[in-house]
Amino acid sequence: MNKKKMIFSIFLIAILIVPAVHSAEVLTVTGSSTVLPIAAKCAEVFNEKQSDIIVQVSGGGSGHGIEAVATGKADIGMASREVKDSEINKYGDRFIEDTIAKDGVAVVVSSEIHKKVQNLTKEQIKMIFDGKIKNWKEVGGPDRRILVVVRKSGSGTRDTFMEAIFGSSKAEARGKYIETSENSEMKTVITQSDNAIGYLGLGYLGGKEVKAISIDGVLPTKETVKDGTYPIARSLYLYTWGKTSLKEGKFIDFILSEEGQNIVKEEGFVSVR
Structure with a gap:
């Protein structure tokens, strides 16, 4: 075997042996500082339970969360109020609302x-x-x-x-x-x-x-x-834009699950399920 063939064979074997690096999807959640403790704790537990999605949570207020999800700056917007008519007029009526706590x-x-x-x-x-x-x-x-x-x-x-x-x-x-x-x-x-x-x-x-x-x-x-x-x-909300994606739905479903609703109660809020 000549030198070039030997090098190629070693390179091919290395590719076959080394496992593919798993790339997790990032899910960005931002908005209401009231909803923040719920989302942050749920994200911590959710991130530990699986490796396909990494949830990143930040505050900024309900208005910020609604604007961010409508303009594509975040996947999920947190709000401690419903979307206003003025926001619908500004961004369009494609908000998908999930009530996660009271x-x-x-x-x-x-x-x-x-x-x-x-x-x-x-x-x-x-x-x-x-x-x-x-x-x-x-x-x-x-x-x-x-x-x-x-x-x-x-x-x-x-x-x-x-x-x-x-x-x-x-x-x-x-x-x-x-x-x-x-x-x-x-x-x-x-x-x-x-x-x-x-x-x-x-x-x-x-x-x-x-x-x-x-x-x-x-x-x-x-x-x-x-x-x-x-x-x-009041109720507390998570908003997505247009059709809720698979990764968005998985995190929202976790918050609405028994485990997620127990976190809601542990954080001092009222569960909805």
């Missing part, structure tokens, strides 16, 4: 305020966020200015809160002092303050420094969200 938007205050204020009426909350009640002493709290913390435009949590309290998701909180981009940022601001009020999804409650208050005597819990007695409740 949630409540809790009105939260700094721990110092919670010592004296554990309940507010919807009207009192509206007046605080509208800037008409400016001191905690006006609602039974300490003589301290109220620091109103809100979410920025594009937040599904903001839209749900404004719709429930003001009657319109387009309303403005004229009493606002600070705008935040994410639930986690909202929680940090309130934790570091001794006079703040804001709102968070159920999954972000917990800790000693941020306390949920009752609205008209009803606390935000999984039970009151599920039975409909808590006044600020």
Whole structure:
């Protein structure tokens, strides 16, 4: 055997022996910071269970998620509200919606305020966020200015809160002092303050420094969200664009499975199955 034939034979044997490298598909999921803990934990478990698809999850808000999936920047958009008519007019009516959980938007205050204020009426909350009640002493709290913390435009949590309290998701909180981009940022601001009020999804409650208050005597819990007695409740969604692909469907099916819905509950939300 000449040298060239020998080299070719060795090369051919190497190809036959070395196994083909498996290339996993990447699935990008982005959007609502409320849905983020559910999607991130489900992605972690899903990625460990199989090797065909790698799920990558990021936040940015419901508006960002809806825009990203409509423009092809992401495979799945996370949202804590339904797609708006304005978004359908802008991008087209090709959104495919899957409801994966239910949630409540809790009105939260700094721990110092919670010592004296554990309940507010919807009207009192509206007046605080509208800037008409400016001191905690006006609602039974300490003589301290109220620091109103809100979410920025594009937040599904903001839209749900404004719709429930003001009657319109387009309303403005004229009493606002600070705008935040994410639930986690909202929680940090309130934790570091001794006079703040804001709102968070159920999954972000917990800790000693941020306390949920009752609205008209009803606390935000999984039970009151599920039975409909808590006044600020909503569904959480995943959106795909056009026909849901095989890889998108596999991840959504996992979230809606018994294992996925157990993760939903573990993260502090209400399951839908």
